[in-house]
Amino acid sequence: MVWSNDKAVAIAIPEDLLETAGASADGKMLQVRVAKGEEAMLGDLSSKNGHVIFTPLVSLTRGLLYEVVVNNKVIGTVKVPLADAADAPVVLNVYPSSDTLPENLLKIYLRFSTPMREGESLQHVALLDQNSDTVKNVFLDLQPELWNKERTVLTMWLDPGRIKRDLIPNQKLGNPLQKGKQYTLAVANNWKDNRGLSLKEPFTKKFLVGTRDELSPDPKDWQLKIPSAKTNAALVISFGEPLDKFLLDETIRIIQEDNAGVAGRIEVTNQEREILFTPVDNWKPGKYRLVVQSILEDLAGNNLNRPFDRDTKVKTVKTDKPIYERTFEIKQPVSLP
Template sequence: MRAPSRAILNWPASAALLALVPGLALAGASVTPSGPEVAENLLRIELHFDQPLTAPLDMAHVVLLDSAGAPIRDAFLDLPLADRSGTEATLLLHPGRIKRGVGPNVALGPALRSGESVTLRIDDPQLGRPLEQRWQVTAPLRQRIDPQQWTVQTARRGGRGPLLVILPAALDGAARDQIAVQGPDGLRVRGTATLAAGEREWRFTPARNWRPGAYLLRIHPQIEDPQGNRLCSAFEQDAQSAERCEDEGKLAFAID
């Protein structure tokens, strides 16, 4: 399969390490995964700020609490990642505690445990007020992303009703911009995409009325879920970190 067309898909640049960014005390912040549940092998938590951070997020003020309210030690890597704007940061849970059979996993076990609850608490003074998010922990998800398991609910032709793609499990927050709609003419359909329902629904509203014909969802090779699973491999698959996902995913649908 050939590489995806950059002219059609026009994907955003990758995230970079956070640099100091001028800013004010934050008026608000949100977290993804935004749903009520996370898998036991959760790898990534994304933070979305209303205003740029004034300094790198201080991990001394970031903690995961177990069901009893006790801190889970060694849950995170020490270095958060953020985009160039400073309005988004990514917390990485320690991969050694996620991958079965490696040292930290054997010694400490997983940081999250299925059947229990976990609470993220951030009280970095930059935020203006503490941020908390609570999840119920479910069984681990160790399968690659398979678009053939997605359900497409098509809109009616002649209108601008949203296209709805229902996903069997939540995607990473960045997935909003990593899925494109190709129209019957082979060109990208312009419009607005959002993730909803705890990142388990992708909704797309076209800029112009839908035309009848054959359409194609085109999924960027680098799309991931919060567990680090990708199109070409699951996070725990042998040599996954060295494997490059180069083939985009595709899912056909039609508007009659």
């Protein structure tokens, strides 16, 4: 078995075994299939250190037995072992992390400890009402699902057709969430990761539904706690409301007077209501710009340019600014007499 990043990626077959079975040393006439199956797996053959390496197009699955076949005769088997149950995956976080969410909440993020199996989230994730009954037709059934490249963060959209009030699904079914009611997001522990291990335990998050959020975030209303020069203390930016956690990681930059970016680390804190920007090097005295991409959203999907659910009967001025900016000044620390 050939392993890479804790995954079985190929099968190594000794060349002398192939020759004994009547196959050439280059692996011609060789097939690999799931035990008791009839279809040969597709893959590539290579040679290394006296072995023919079979690398399948589809990854080998933990717990399955595979047969090595030459001239329709099984010459060997190999089983991919199950992962250690002690290393079972868990739900690390759910965002938004606040216990009170807007009635027109648009997205929920699930963050796992290991890469999970894709395409089956709606089999394992449910929204329960105050009576522990499953609320139907809440989430969009997106295929492919919206995972990060590491397959550890899943974005689940509540049905926008039920959130936008001028659309038929909203008029027929109403909003997915109802103001003043409590809900439970439930993740079942039969969801497996890419290694075949089920979640170590089920996960639940209770939250209360508040009023609709119909206003776009406005950077000019944000509060800045500005550090002194000659320190690398954090610049604290408070939004006055929770914003989208993962967009916050991607949409905010600090620019110096010479237009050079300030290298630093962003930490999202206070239930996504503020960030701490800590520079790599000490702050220099001078003027800076806080630059924010307009795609940044609040929990209802309102971005900096426009609300997600706007009244189509009311004419508004269309804004398509790519970025928003605010200036601030880093000053020398005050010297005491």
